Amino acid sequence: MRxxxxxxxxxxxxxxxxxxxxxxxxKLQDEANAxxxxxxxxxxxxxxxxxxxxPAELTRNTREMVATLVACGVDPAxxxxxxxxxxxxxxxxxxxxxxxxxxxxxxxxxQWKDKAxxxxxxxxxxxxTYPVLQAADVLLYQATHVPVxxxxxxxxxxxxxxxxxxxxxxxxxxxxxxxxxxPYIPPAAARIMSLRDGTAxxxxxxxxxxxxxxxxxxxxxxxxxVKKAKTDPEPLPSEEEGLEERAxxxxxxxxxxxxxGKTSAQVLAEHGGQGFGAFKPALGELLVETLAPxxxxxxxxxxxxEALDAILARGAAQARERGIPTLDAVYKALxxxxx
Numbered sequence: 473m474r475x476x477x478x479x480x481x482x483x484x485x486x487x488x489x490x491x492x493x494x495x496x497x498x499k500l501q502d503e504a505n506a507x508x509x510x511x512x513x514x515x516x517x518x519x520x521x522x523x524x525x526x527p528a529e530l531t532r533n534t535r536e537m538v539a540t541l542v543a544c545g546v547d548p549a550x551x552x553x554x555x556x557x558x559x560x561x562x563x564x565x566x567x568x569x570x571x572x573x574x575x576x577x578x579x580x581x582x583q584w585k586d587k588a589x590x591x592x593x594x595x596x597x598x599x600x601t602y603p604v605l606q607a608a609d610v611l612l613y614q615a616t617h618v619p620v621x622x623x624x625x626x627x628x629x630x631x632x633x634x635x636x637x638x639x640x641x642x643x644x645x646x647x648x649x650x651x652x653x654x655p656y657i658p659p660a661a662a663r664i665m666s667l668r669d670g671t672a673x674x675x676x677x678x679x680x681x682x683x684x685x686x687x688x689x690x691x692x693x694x695x696x697x698v699k700k701a702k703t704d705p706e707p708l709p710s711e712e713e714g715l716e717e718r719a720x721x722x723x724x725x726x727x728x729x730x731x732x733g734k735t736s737a738q739v740l741a742e743h744g745g746q747g748f749g750a751f752k753p754a755l756g757e758l759l760v761e762t763l764a765p766x767x768x769x770x771x772x773x774x775x776x777x778e779a780l781d782a783i784l785a786r787g788a789a790q791a792r793e794r795g796i797p798t799l800d801a802v803y804k805a806l807x808x809x810x811x
Contacts, residue, residue, distance in 0.1 A: 473509030475500045476615035478516040481537040487685040488664035488674035491730045496619055498545040505550050512613055513546060515555040518562060519605060522598035535780045540687055543769035554787030561795040565608035568802050572638045573604045577630055607631035610653050612795045617656040628655050642805040649801050662730035667701040670719025688770060691760045698756040703748045710744030712736050724755060731758050
């Protein structure tokens with residue numbers, strides 16, 4: 473079992489990142505180690521430059537993301553934790569795979585259409601070929617499992633298509649070079665929505681800081697944001713069916729369920745009939761209880777840049793070593809002469 477996943481170091485990580493991805497990183501780390509395999513988690517700083525960015529901010533965010541992951545339970549002694557920029561093989565393999573990827577495949581990527589909008593001609597080439605770099609990210613390490621949400625399934629399918637075409641074009645039928653990665657869809661991946669709009673995902677890019685709970689928020693800020701979260705005037709229902717047309721109520725119940733390890737049905741069995749004047753303080757206290765130790769550890773780590781850089785350097789050295797055999801084999805398969 474070889475698990476590979478990446479996270480962009482953009483903005484402050486929020487509750488949606490934590491419950492939707494980081495919690496599962498810790499579970500995958502444990503599963504991979506228990507199975508005698510390896511877990512790779514990388515900070516996708518090469519992906520981050522596909523759109524306009526502030527260089528100093530990217531450096532700061534990269535270190536802060538390392539601190540966040542470690543504070544949340546990702547253990548550098550059991551997970552290969554690194555940033556792409558320190559492992560040139562990611563960019564090398566992307567270029568080599570550009571010869572296999574097809575324009576039509578990339579044009580069909582829904583995220584390309586969404587991010588480019590109507591101004592496709594004005595977008596960077598890096599944004600268009602972003603999925604090829606994603607393919608390189610996982611194929612370099614012969615990943616067997618890649619955690620994906622609904623919005624990334626298409627990109628993993630593309631990675632499999634590229635791997636399959638490369639194997640067909642350049643490898644003997646009984647000796648494929650690339651492993652075809654399987655999607656790993658966490659069974660309890662929580663989909664956390666905005667505190668201001670229950671129909672939109674919680675996002676770092678939302679202009680309103682009140683729309684999200686940041687993992688770096690202190691207790692007072694968390695309680696304030698929960699108190700001001702958008703709701704409706706009706707009390708909580710006793711059964712899940714009563715949440716169907718109530719996006720904001722469903723979101724807050726879902727957050728409570730994810731944090732407490734309960735189902736939404738169990739939360740409603742306990743809190744059904746309550747108004748939000750009673751439920752919000754309970755949710756706020758649960759958030760503070762969960763995030764306080766993470767916040768404390770984050771603050772401790774954030775101030776030690778030398779230690780954070782050492783974690784990345786150590787992980788990058790391990791990643792470079794693991795990627796060499798695949799990269800060498802790809803050059804050979806393509807007939808490229810190297811010194």
